[in-house]
Amino acid sequence: MDVLRWEGERLYLLDQRELPHRVEYLPCSHYRDVAAAIRQLSVRGAPAIGVAAAFGYALAAFNYSEDGKVALSEYMEEAARELLATRPTAVNLRWALDEMRAAYQALNGKSLKEIRDGLLAAAFKIQAAEKKRDERMASFGASLIPSRACILTYCNTGALATTGWGTALGIIREAHRQGKDLHIYVPETRPVLQGARLTAWELQEAGIPYTLITDNMAGYVFAHGGIDLVLVGADCIAASGDFANKIGTYTLSVLANYHNCPFYVAAPLSTVDLTVKTGQEIPIEMRDPREVREIGGKLITLEGCPVLNPSFDVVPHQLVTAFITDKGILKPPFEEALAAAFKGGSE
Numbered sequence: 414m415d416v417l418r419w420e421g422e423r424l425y426l427l428d429q430r431e432l433p434h435r436v437e438y439l440p441c442s443h444y445r446d447v448a449a450a451i452r453q454l455s456v457r458g459a460p461a462i463g464v465a466a467a468f469g470y471a472l473a474a475f476n477y478s479e480d481g482k483v484a485l486s487e488y489m490e491e492a493a494r495e496l497l498a499t500r501p502t503a504v505n506l507r508w509a510l511d512e513m514r515a516a517y518q519a520l521n522g523k524s525l526k527e528i529r530d531g532l533l534a535a536a537f538k539i540q541a542a543e544k545k546r547d548e549r550m551a552s553f554g555a556s557l558i559p560s561r562a563c564i565l566t567y568c569n570t571g572a573l574a575t576t577g578w579g580t581a582l583g584i585i586r587e588a589h590r591q592g593k594d595l596h597i598y599v600p601e602t603r604p605v606l607q608g609a610r611l612t613a614w615e616l617q618e619a620g621i622p623y624t625l626i627t628d629n630m631a632g633y634v635f636a637h638g639g640i641d642l643v644l645v646g647a648d649c650i651a652a653s654g655d656f657a658n659k660i661g662t663y664t665l666s667v668l669a670n671y672h673n674c675p676f677y678v679a680a681p682l683s684t685v686d687l688t689v690k691t692g693q694e695i696p697i698e699m700r701d702p703r704e705v706r707e708i709g710g711k712l713i714t715l716e717g718c719p720v721l722n723p724s725f726d727v728v729p730h731q732l733v734t735a736f737i738t739d740k741g742i743l744k745p746p747f748e749e750a751l752a753a754a755f756k757g758g759s760e
């Protein structure tokens with residue numbers, strides 16, 4: 414199932430809010446439709462957000478009319494700003510838009526049609542590059558998975574989150590493909606239930622045995638010796654190796670550490686931002702309180718009940734066993750390992 418499709422000057426986005434029971438695509442004829450889709454989590458997952466924003470930026474060139482009211486470069490900069498503002502934590506969003514703006518600069522002076530075609534090609538190139546990164550990560554990561562393992566993963570890090578093979582879930586799928594005997598524990602991942610709705614569905618589709626648990630059952634599963642390793646994704650990895658991921662990941666890292674359980678993070682280098690020195694500097698997206706007050710759009714508490722809704726939390730690098738990236742497995746000291754991985758470029 415495609416996370417996104419480009420057809421006839423329109424971007425169609427799989428509306429992940431409707432999964433697993435309805436498969437619906439949102440037609441985006443304007444870049445602001447793409448921005449709205451990212452904001453409302455119709456498309457979500459750090460790499461997938463970057464790819465969608467890349468196509469959204471290309472779409473802006475198709476939205477531009479040569480009526481002379483505003484210069485193309487000004488229009489494109491506004492589109493980049495609006496797309497960038499949709500979600501502040503996922504590094505891939507900024508990384509992809511920087512790549513697209515560079516592509517636009519390289520097309521400067523060309524005809525509008527050449528610019529449109531060139532930006533669309535650049536968006537497809539970004540999507541293809543993310544897919545390649547996923548495949549490399551899956552191969553590196555599968556080497557860490559024992560022939561028989563109970564793995565706890567979190568949120569959704571599969572094809573739905575990257576438009577390719579997936580990050581953490583891509584590793585799990587590759588290990589399963591290699592014939593390893595796996596059982597996956599899937600916390601539901603409140604508030605919007607990416608685990609219960611998306612990861613359970615991807616594992617079912619892949620024929621991988623799993624057990625859905627509520628988030629507050631994770632400690633029980635660890636305490637009853639059920640977890641051999643934890644494998645999660647990331648939305649922002651700082652230069653120190655501190656990283657941000659779905660809210661609740663910090664809790665899992667402390668549990669894993671207490672139970673001497675390896676804690677792995679799978680992410681492409683396009684999720685690393687070396688200009689962010691430590692976890693304290695990672696901007697944490699605060700989302701609509703209705704996501705906590707409601708489940709599936711149904712109010713479960715008092716109207717207007719006071720709510721806290723940070724979408725991510727930060728794990729200190731001391732609790733990370735290794736990062737699995739498209740450039741290999743990075744072990745402590747992470748500052749040096751991340752800098753060295755970048756030396757070869759993030760492609």
Ligand SMILES: CSC[C@H]1O[C@H](OP(=O)(O)O)[C@H](O)[C@@H]1O
Pocket residue numbers: 457458459460567568569570571574575579580581607645646647648658659660724
């Ligand atoms: C492979 S990135 C997946 C990453 O994104 C998720 O957040 P969201 O669903 O809000 O975009 C979560 O943090 C996952 O680890």
